[in-house]
Amino acid sequence: MEADEGLILNVSSLPSSEFHHSAGHKRFLKPLPSKDKWQSKAVKRKLPEPDEDTPSKRKHKLSVSPNKKFTKETDLCTKGNLSSKSTPKKHLTDRPNESPSSRPFIKTSSLFKNNPEIPEIHRGGVKQVQEKIFTSDSFSQLDLHPHLVSTITTVLKMSSLTSVQKQTIPVLLKGKDALVRSQTGSGKTLAYGIPLVQSLQGMKSKIQRSDGPYALILVPTRELALQSFDTVQKLLKPFTWIVPGVLMGGEKRKSEKARLRKGINILISTPGRLVDHIKSTKCIHFSRVQWLIMDEADRILDMGFEKDVTVILNALNAESERRQNVLLSATLTEGVTRLADISLHDPVSIVIVDDAWDRAPPEQEPISSSARMEEDGFAIPEKLRQHVVVVPSKLRLVTLAAFILGKCKFEKRHKMIIFFSSCEQVEFHYKLLLNVLLSDQKAEESEQLTHPSSPLNFLRLHGSMDQEERTAVFQEFSQCKTGILLCTDVAARGLDLPRVTWIVQYNAPASPAEYVHRIGRTARIGCHGNSLLVLTPSEAEYVNSLASHKINVCEMKMEDILSSLLQDDRFKGRRWGKKKSHGTNPQEVRERATVLQTEFENYVHSSEGTVRWAKKALQSFLCSYTTYPKILKHIFHIKSLHLGHVAKSFGLRDAPQNLSASVAASPGKRTKLKPKRPELHRKTQSKRRLAEILRSEYSSGMDSGVSKVKRTKRREKPGNQKVPS
Numbered sequence: 082m083e084a085d086e087g088l089i090l091n092v093s094s095l096p097s098s099e100f101h102h103s104a105g106h107k108r109f110l111k112p113l114p115s116k117d118k119w120q121s122k123a124v125k126r127k128l129p130e131p132d133e134d135t136p137s138k139r140k141h142k143l144s145v146s147p148n149k150k151f152t153k154e155t156d157l158c159t160k161g162n163l164s165s166k167s168t169p170k171k172h173l174t175d176r177p178n179e180s181p182s183s184r185p186f187i188k189t190s191s192l193f194k195n196n197p198e199i200p201e202i203h204r205g206g207v208k209q210v211q212e213k214i215f216t217s218d219s220f221s222q223l224d225l226h227p228h229l230v231s232t233i234t235t236v237l238k239m240s241s242l243t244s245v246q247k248q249t250i251p252v253l254l255k256g257k258d259a260l261v262r263s264q265t266g267s268g269k270t271l272a273y274g275i276p277l278v279q280s281l282q283g284m285k286s287k288i289q290r291s292d293g294p295y296a297l298i299l300v301p302t303r304e305l306a307l308q309s310f311d312t313v314q315k316l317l318k319p320f321t322w323i324v325p326g327v328l329m330g331g332e333k334r335k336s337e338k339a340r341l342r343k344g345i346n347i348l349i350s351t352p353g354r355l356v357d358h359i360k361s362t363k364c365i366h367f368s369r370v371q372w373l374i375m376d377e378a379d380r381i382l383d384m385g386f387e388k389d390v391t392v393i394l395n396a397l398n399a400e401s402e403r404r405q406n407v408l409l410s411a412t413l414t415e416g417v418t419r420l421a422d423i424s425l426h427d428p429v430s431i432v433i434v435d436d437a438w439d440r441a442p443p444e445q446e447p448i449s450s451s452a453r454m455e456e457d458g459f460a461i462p463e464k465l466r467q468h469v470v471v472v473p474s475k476l477r478l479v480t481l482a483a484f485i486l487g488k489c490k491f492e493k494r495h496k497m498i499i500f501f502s503s504c505e506q507v508e509f510h511y512k513l514l515l516n517v518l519l520s521d522q523k524a525e526e527s528e529q530l531t532h533p534s535s536p537l538n539f540l541r542l543h544g545s546m547d548q549e550e551r552t553a554v555f556q557e558f559s560q561c562k563t564g565i566l567l568c569t570d571v572a573a574r575g576l577d578l579p580r581v582t583w584i585v586q587y588n589a590p591a592s593p594a595e596y597v598h599r600i601g602r603t604a605r606i607g608c609h610g611n612s613l614l615v616l617t618p619s620e621a622e623y624v625n626s627l628a629s630h631k632i633n634v635c636e637m638k639m640e641d642i643l644s645s646l647l648q649d650d651r652f653k654g655r656r657w658g659k660k661k662s663h664g665t666n667p668q669e670v671r672e673r674a675t676v677l678q679t680e681f682e683n684y685v686h687s688s689e690g691t692v693r694w695a696k697k698a699l700q701s702f703l704c705s706y707t708t709y710p711k712i713l714k715h716i717f718h719i720k721s722l723h724l725g726h727v728a729k730s731f732g733l734r735d736a737p738q739n740l741s742a743s744v745a746a747s748p749g750k751r752t753k754l755k756p757k758r759p760e761l762h763r764k765t766q767s768k769r770r771l772a773e774i775l776r777s778e779y780s781s782g783m784d785s786g787v788s789k790v791k792r793t794k795r796r797e798k799p800g801n802q803k804v805p806s
Contacts, residue, residue, distance in 0.1 A: 191675070192475050192476055192479065192671070192674055192675055192678055192729075193476075193671050193674075193675075196473035196475060196476070196726075197473060197618045197619070197723075198618065199471045199472075199473070199618050199621075199639070200471070200618055200621045202469070202471070202621060202624050202636050208631065208633075216241060216242050216243065216244055216247050217241065218241065218242045218247055219240060219241055219242065220233050220234065220239070220240075220242060220275075223242075223250060223251070223254075224254065225275065225279055226279060226282060226283070226319075228319035228320075229275070229278060229279060229282070229316070229319065231319075232315065232316060232318050232319055233271075233275070233316075236315050236318060237271070237312075237315060237316075239268075239271070243267050243268040243272075244263070244267065244433045245261065245263035245267045245268060245269055245272050245431070245433050246268050246271055246272045246275070248431050248433065249261055249269075249272040249273070249276075249431055250272060250275055250276050252429050252431065253272075253273065253276035253277075253405070253407065254276045254279065254280070256405055257405070257427075257428070257429050258405060258406045258407065258425040258426050258427065258428040258429070259407050259408075259425075259428055259429045259430075259431055260408045260413075260417075260421050260425060260428050260429070260430045260431065261273075261407065261408065261409040261410075261431045262409075262410060262411070262412070262413050262430075262431065262432045262433070263409075263411065263431070263432075263433040263460070264411055264433070264459070264460035264461065264462060264597075264601065267433065269376070269409045270308075270309060270312050270376070270577075271312070271316075272409070273374050273376075273407050273409065274309075274312055274313055274316050275316065277296055277313075277347070277372055277374070278313070278316045278317060278320065278323070280371070280372070281295055281296065281320075281323055281346070281347070282320045282323065287322060288322060288323055288346055289322075289344070290322070290324045290343065290344035290345075290346065291343075291344045292344065292346065292369055293344055293345070293346070293365075293366055293367075293368070293369055294345055294346060294347070294348040294367060294369065294370055295346050295347065295369050295370060295371050295372065296346070296347045296348070296370065296371065296372035296373075296374065297348050297350070297355075297367070297370055297372065297373050297374070297393075297397070298313075298347065298348070298349045298350070298372075298374045298375075298376065299350060299351070299352055299355070299373075299374070299375045299376070299381060299390070299393070300349065300350075300351060300376050300377060300381075301351065301352075301377050301380040301381045301383075301384050301386070301574055302351065302380075302571055302572075302574060302576075303329040303330060303331060303351060303548060303551060303552075304542075304551065304555050304571065304572065304576055305376070305377065305574060305576060306327050306328075306329045306349050306350065306351055307327065307329075307552065307555065308576060308577060309349050309376065310325055310326075310327040310349050313325045313347055313349065317347075323346050323347065324344060324345055324346045324347070325345065325346070325347040325348075325349065326340050326341075326345030326346075326347070326348055326349070327348075327349045327350065328348065328349070328350035328351070328354045328355055328358060329350065329351045329354050329548070330351060330353060330354050330548065331547065331548020331549075331551070332354075332548060334357070334358075334361075334362075337354075337358070338358070338362050338364065341358065341362060341364050341365050342364045352381060352386040352389035352390055352393065353386065353389055355389070355393060356389045356392050356393065359392065359393070359396050366400060367396060367397050367400045367401055368400045368401060369401070370397055370400070370401045370404055371401075371404050371405060372404060372405050372406075372407070373397060373404055373405070373406045373407070373424070374406075374407045374409070375390075375406075375407070375408050375409070375420075375424075376409050376410075377409070377410055377411075377574045378408045378409065378410045378417045378420060379410045379412055379413065379414045379416065379417045379594070380410070380574045380598075382414070382416040382417065382420065383416075387416070387420075390420065394423070394424060406424050406425050406426065406428070408420065408421055408424070408425065408428075411459075411460075411594075411597060411598060411601060412459065412594040412597060412598070414594070433460070459593065459594070459597045459630055459631065459632060461597065461600075461632065462601070462604040462605070462610065464604050464608065464609045464610065465600060465603065465604035465609075465610045465611070465612065466609075466610070466611045466612070466635075467600065467611075467612045467614075467632070467633065467634040467635065468611065468612065468613045468614070468634060468635055468636070468637040469613070469614045469615075469616060469624055469634045469635070469636055469637065470613060470614070470615055470616070470636070470637045470638070470639055470642065471616050471617070471618055471620075471621050471636075471639070472615055472616070472617065472639050473617065473618060473726065474617055474722070474723060474726035474727045474729065474730050475726045475729040475730060476639065476643075476674070476730075477587075477615065477617070477730040478678065478681055478729075478730045478731070478732065479643070479674045479677050479678050479681070480615070480639055480642055480643060481499070481510075481585070481587060481615070482514065482517075482518060482677060482681075483642050483643050483644075483645050483646050483674070483677070484585065484613070484642050484645070485497070485499075485514070485518070485537070485565060486518065486537075486645055486646070486648075486649060487642065487645030487648075488583055489537055489563060489564075489565055490536075490537055490649075491645060491648045491649075493563075494562065494563060494580075494582070495563060495582050495583060496561070496562070496563055496564055496578075496580050496581045496582050496583070497564070497565045497566070497581070497582070497583040497584075497585060498565075498566045498568060498572065498578070498581055498583070498584050498585070498602055498603075499565065499566070499567050499568070499585040499587055500568060500569070500570065500572075500573065500584070500585065500586045500587060500588065500590075500599050501567065501568070501569060501587055501588055502569070502588035502701075502702065502705040502706075503569065503698075503701040503702065503704075503705050504543040504544060504545040504569060504701075505697050505698045505700075505701035506588070506698045506701055506702055507541050507542075507543045507567050507568060507569055508541065508543070508694070508698070509694050509695060509697070509698035509731070510567055510587075510698070511539060511541040511567050512691075512694065513681060513684065513685070513732060514539055514565075514567075515539050516684055517677075517680050517681055517684050518537060519537055519539070520680075537565065538561060538563060538564040538565065539564075539565050539567065540554050540557060540558050540564055540565065540566045540567070541554065541566070541567045541568065542554050542555065542558075542566060542567075542568040542569075542571060542572055543568060543569045543571055544569060544571050554566075555576075558578060559578055559579060562580065566578075570590075570595065570598075570599070572602070573595065573598045573599045573602070574598050576602060577605060578602055580608075581602050581603045581605075581610065582603060582609075582610060582611060583603065583610075583611050583612070583613065584599055584600050584602055584603050584610070584611070584612040584613070585612075585613045585615065586599055586600075586612070586613070586614045586615065587615050588615075588702070588705070589614065589615075589616060589620060589623055589717070591708070591709055591710060591713070592710070593626065593627055593630040593632060596614075596627065596632065597632070599612075600612040613637065614634060619716075619721040619722075620716055620717060622715075622716050623713075623716050623717075626713065626716065640667065640670065643670050643671075643673075643674050644670050646670060646673040646674060646677065647666075647669065647670065647673065649673075652673040652674075652676040652677050652680075653673065653676075678729075681732040682732050682733075682734055684732065685731070685732030685733060686732075686734065692733070695731045695732050695733050696731075696733070696737050698731055699727065699728055699731045699733065699737075702727070702731075703719065703722075703724075703727075706719055706722065707719050724736050
C-alpha cells in the first residue's frame with residue numbers, strides 16, 4: 082500500500098470532487114485509504130527505492146509527474162505560450178466524437194527547441210546571365226504566308242518576335258539543321274512551329290491526310306505533348322488539310338492505331354509510346370518525314386529515353402533519305418551534344434544570351450560553344466525574383482502551410498506550383514493540406530472575417546496518376562485564375578501554364594539545370610514571377626552551388642513567413658483568447674505555428690491509414706535524398722538528417738521504428754517474400770537498419786549497428802557497469 086499511495090503527488094491542489102470525477106486523472110488513481118490522509122497541504126509520499134520499483138509503476142509515475150529533463154525536452158509549446166492549467170492531453174486530442182476518458186496521454190516536442198542554428202547565407206555579387214526576350218521586329222517582316230501571320234497575331238496574340246524566334250525562324254526556313262539553346266519561357270515552340278507550318282503548307286503537291294507523317298515532334302512528357310499539339314493546331318487553323326496528331330502513354334493503343342490508319346501529317350509523341358507503335362503497328366511509316374524536332378532534348382535523355390531515341394532514329398534513317406533536324410532545350414548537356422552529333426547534319430548552334438547575336442551571326446557560331454555556355458551560367462528571366470528560406474526540419478511543414486495561406490488566401494490573384502521529389506510526397510501533402518487547411522473554410526466563409534480571404538484550390542499532378550486524370554488536372558490548372566498545384570518534375574519542363582506567380586521548391590532539385598527548369602514555369606514571355614527554394618540548415622551551402630552557375634537568390638526569413646498565421650484566427654492559442662493580434666508578436670507567432678502543427682499531427686494520427694501514408698511519404702523522401710549526385714553529397718547526405726525532426730515534418734509525433742514493415746503492409750502494394758537464401762537475407766540488413774535508426778525525435782539516429790553491438794557486449798561482461806548513454 083505504501084508504494085501504491087506513492088503514485089499521488091501534490092494532490093491537495095485539487096478538490097476531492099475533482100479527484101474522483103476528473104477524466105484526466107481518474108485512470109491513474111488507486112482507491113484511497115481515507116479522506117484524512119491527504120487533506121493537508123501538499124502531501125507528498127515517499128517514493129520507493131529503485132529495486133522495489135516495477136516497470137509498470139515507473140511508467141505511471143512518469144505520466145503523472147515526469148522529471149525535469151523529460152519536461153524540458155517535451156514541452157508542448159514554447160515557454161509561456163499555454164497556461165499551466167491546460168493539460169497536454171486535452172489540447173492535443175480535441176476531437177469531437179471522442180470521450181475525455183478515452184484520450185491517451187500524448188507526448189509532443191516543441192517546434193522551436195532543439196533545432197540547429199540557421200546559418201547566415203554569405204554570397205558575393207552574382208551577375209546573372211540575362212537574355213533579352215522581345216525584339217522590335219514583327220512577324221510581318223518575315224517571309225511568311227499572310228494567313229499564318231494573321232493567325233499568330235489574332236489567335237495566339239503575339240505581335241513581336243522574341244529573340245529566339247528572330248534567330249531561329251530564318252535559319253529553319255532555309256532548311257538547315259539547328260541546335261537551339263534559350264531560356265525557358267522564351268517562345269521556343271513557336272520558333273520551330275512557325276517554320277514547320279510555313280514549309281508544309283507551301284509544298285508543291287498538296288499534302289493529303291493519307292500520306293502519313295511529314296513531321297515528327299518528340300517531347301519528354303504527356304503534358305508537354307498535349308500543349309505542343311494545342312499550339313500546332315492553332316497554327317494550322319488556316320490550313321485545314323494538314324492534320325496534327327498526338328501519341329502518348331496512358332491512351333488506348335486501339336484508338337491511336339485507328340488515327341494512324343486515317344493519317345497524321347504532324348505527329349507529336351513521347352518516345353516510349355512511339356517505339357511501341359514502331360514495333361507493333363504495321364500501318365505506321367516514315368517514308369515522307371521531312372522534319373524531326375526534339376523539344377526539351379536534355380529531359381528526353383534524363384528520363385532514360387536514349388535507347389528509344391536510337392530506335393526512332395534508326396527507323397527514320399531506314400525509310401527517309403533527307404530530313405531537317407532540330408534540337409531545342411533551355412540547358413545543353415553532354416548527352417544533348419552527343420545526340421546532336423548523331424542526329425544533326427552540319428547544324429547551326431543558336432545560343433541566346435545578352436547581345437551575343439549582335440556581335441556574331443548564328444551561321445558563324447560553332448556548336449562547341451554551347452557546352453561552354455552551359456559552364457558559364459544559365460539564362461534566367463529578367464523579371465523573375467528568386468528567394469531562398471532556411472528552415473529547420475521540424476518547421477518545414479508549418480512554414481509551407483503558412484506560406485500557402487499568406488500568398489493564396491490572404492493575398493489575391495496568386496497561382497502557385499509546389500515541387501516535391503516523389504509521387505508519394507505529392508499524394509500525402511495533397512491530402513494533408515486539403516483536410517487541415519480547408520477543414521473550416523466553409524465555416525469561415527459564412528462569417529464576417531476581419532481579413533477577407535479567397536478560397537484555396539488544391540490540385541496534384543504526378544506520373545503515377547491515370548492519364549485521364551492528369552489531362553483533367555493540367556487543363557483545370559491552366560484555366561483557373563488561382564490555385565495551388567502540388568507536383569513532381571513531370572511539370573518542370575516546357576509547360577506553359579498561364580498566370581503562375583510563385584514557384585516553391587519544397588525539395589531541392591538535383592542539379593542547377595533542374596532548378597532553372599522549375600522556376601521557368603513562371604515569368605514567361607516577359608511576365609513577372611517569383612520563386613522560393615526551401616532548404617534546411619545543413620543544406621544552406623546549396624546557395625553557393627547555385628551562385629557558381631550565376632544564379633542569384635535573396636534570403637527570405639522564416640519568421641516573416643510564419644507571421645502570416647496571425648491573419649487566421651483558427652490558430653489562435655488559448656493564452657490570447659479574444660485578444661486581437663497587434664503587429665508581429667514572436668511569441669504569438671510561435672504559439673500559432675504550434676497549434677497548426679498540432680492540427681497536422683492530429684489528422685495524421687487520426688487513423689492507421691493516414692499514419693501509413695505519412696510513413697510511406699517519409700520513406701520515399703529518404704530514398705530520394707540518397708539519389709543526389711556525388712558532386713552534391715557534401716550538401717545532401719542522409720547522415721546529415723535528424724530523422725526524428727524529419728518525421729515531424731510529415732506530421733508524425735515520433736520517428737517510426739517499424740517504417741519498412743508498415744509501408745510494406747500498406748494496401749495496394751504487394752508484400753515481397755522473405756529471401757530464403759542466407760546471402761539474400763544479408764542484403765536486406767541495410768533496410769532493417771534504416772528502420773532501426775528511426776528511433777526518437779531527440780536522438781540523432783546515426784549510431785551504426787556495429788557500435789551498438791560492441792557497446793552491448795561491453796556491458797554484458799562481468800564486472801562492467803552500465804555506461805549511461
